[in-house]
Amino acid sequence: MVLLGGGLVLLLGVAYGAGLLLNHEDVPKGTTVMGVDISGTRDEATAKLQNTLGTRAATPLALKAGDKQVELKPEKAGLTLDTQATVRGATGSDYNPVTVIGSLLGQERTAEAVLPVDEEKLQVALQELAGTAGTAVEGTIKFEPNKAVPVPGKAGTSLDVKASMSLVEDAFKTLVRTGKAPSVELPVANREPTITQAEIDRAMREFATPAMSANVVVKAGNKSVPFGPAKSLPKILSMKAVDGKLVEKYDLDALKELYGNGFDGVLIQRGNGEKTPVTPQDVAGALGKALVGRTTAERTVTIDTNPS
Incomplete structure (x- = not known):
């Protein structure tokens, strides 16, 4: 009996040593994340995750x-x-004998x-969806060529953004885990x-009518770029509701596309010295000041390139 017990201990010791010797990779052998085996080097594990769960x-x-129905x-x-x-959380050796010997026998090690x-971002995305779903209409102002158009609000039904957030999060986790998720009814x-x-x-x-009343000009250095109510401003301007107030919003991508290389070569001294x-x-900051101007001079604003 003593010999049998000693032999078993010796066998387990050999198995433990073999497990340690064979399981020397960054991510231990048998490590899985949502059913995907990611054992190997860090780079290999990252690639495996990206090719499966990442997709x-x-x-x-x-x-x-x-x-x-929307996507x-x-x-x-x-x-x-x-x-x-995820890979960082899965790296490192586990010296627990049960785990080491288990990996030698093909046992899985699960990582989160x-x-x-x-x-x-989730709230903003769902709020945008809420604006197109249901029958409720939020009061706002739309900018069309040469005019601002008031849009009265209307009571109705709309997406419950707060209640929808957890449902969308759960659906995403299911999608990553299984590769598919049923349509979520919000x-x-x-x-x-x-x-x-x-x-x-x-x-x-205070803003919309004066904004669309005439051209504005933004200057910087020796460069200047005009923006007009017929074409440019309707592409740039919109209004958003913030705590019961309408606040102007600038589409920065559209703005950049419109002025293009108009300010190339002009540098601004920043607060950090750069x-x-x-x-x-x-440009949006200067534009905001110009749009509420009443005279030609007030509607021309220069960006300070060397603020003190």
């Missing part, structure tokens, strides 16, 4: 809000698979997938517009 994580989610791209909604963090959620609720007619009138009077090229944010 799934990029697949649009099918959503239904009321009678409307939501996970990346746009702040839903991602962090392959690097890191699926970070940008709650702000809840809708009765909603009153948050923007009143009085607020629309104020925004028209000199960098003019950005769409710089």
Whole structure:
């Protein structure tokens, strides 16, 4: 009996040593994430994750809000698979004898997938969807060639953004884990517009009407670029609802496309001492001041290239 016990201990010791010797990779043998074997080097593990779970994580989610069927791209909604963090969490040797010998016998070692959620991006994406689903209409102002058009709000049904967030997150996790997810029916609720007619009138009077009244010019260095209400401004301007107020919003991509290389060669002294090229944010800041000007002089604004 003693000899038998000693032999068993010796056998287990040999197995443990063999397991340690064979399992020297960055990600231990038998390590899986959502059923995908990622054992090997860090680079191999990252590639395996990207080729399987990464592909799934990029697949649009099918959503239904009321009678409307839509697709939501996970990346746009702040839903991602962090392959690097997942691999980091799976690396390192486990010296537990049960685990070491188990890996030698083909036993799986499960690691968790890191699926970070940008709650702000998800909320914004669902709010955009809410604007197109249901019957409720938020009060706003639209910018059309040579005019600003007030759009009164209307009560009705709309997507319940807060209640929808957890449903979308769960659907994304299911999609990454299984490679497929059923269409998610998002809840809708009765909603009153948050923007009143009085607020629309104020925004028209203080911003929208003067903004579309004439051309504006933005200058920087020895360069200048005009923007007009007939073509340019309707592509750049919109309004968004923020806490019951209408706030102007600038499409920075459209703005950059419109001024193109108009400010090339102009550098701005930044607060950290560096000199960098003019950005769409710089132009939007100047544009905002020019748009509320009443005279030609007020509607011409120069970007300060050397602010003190």
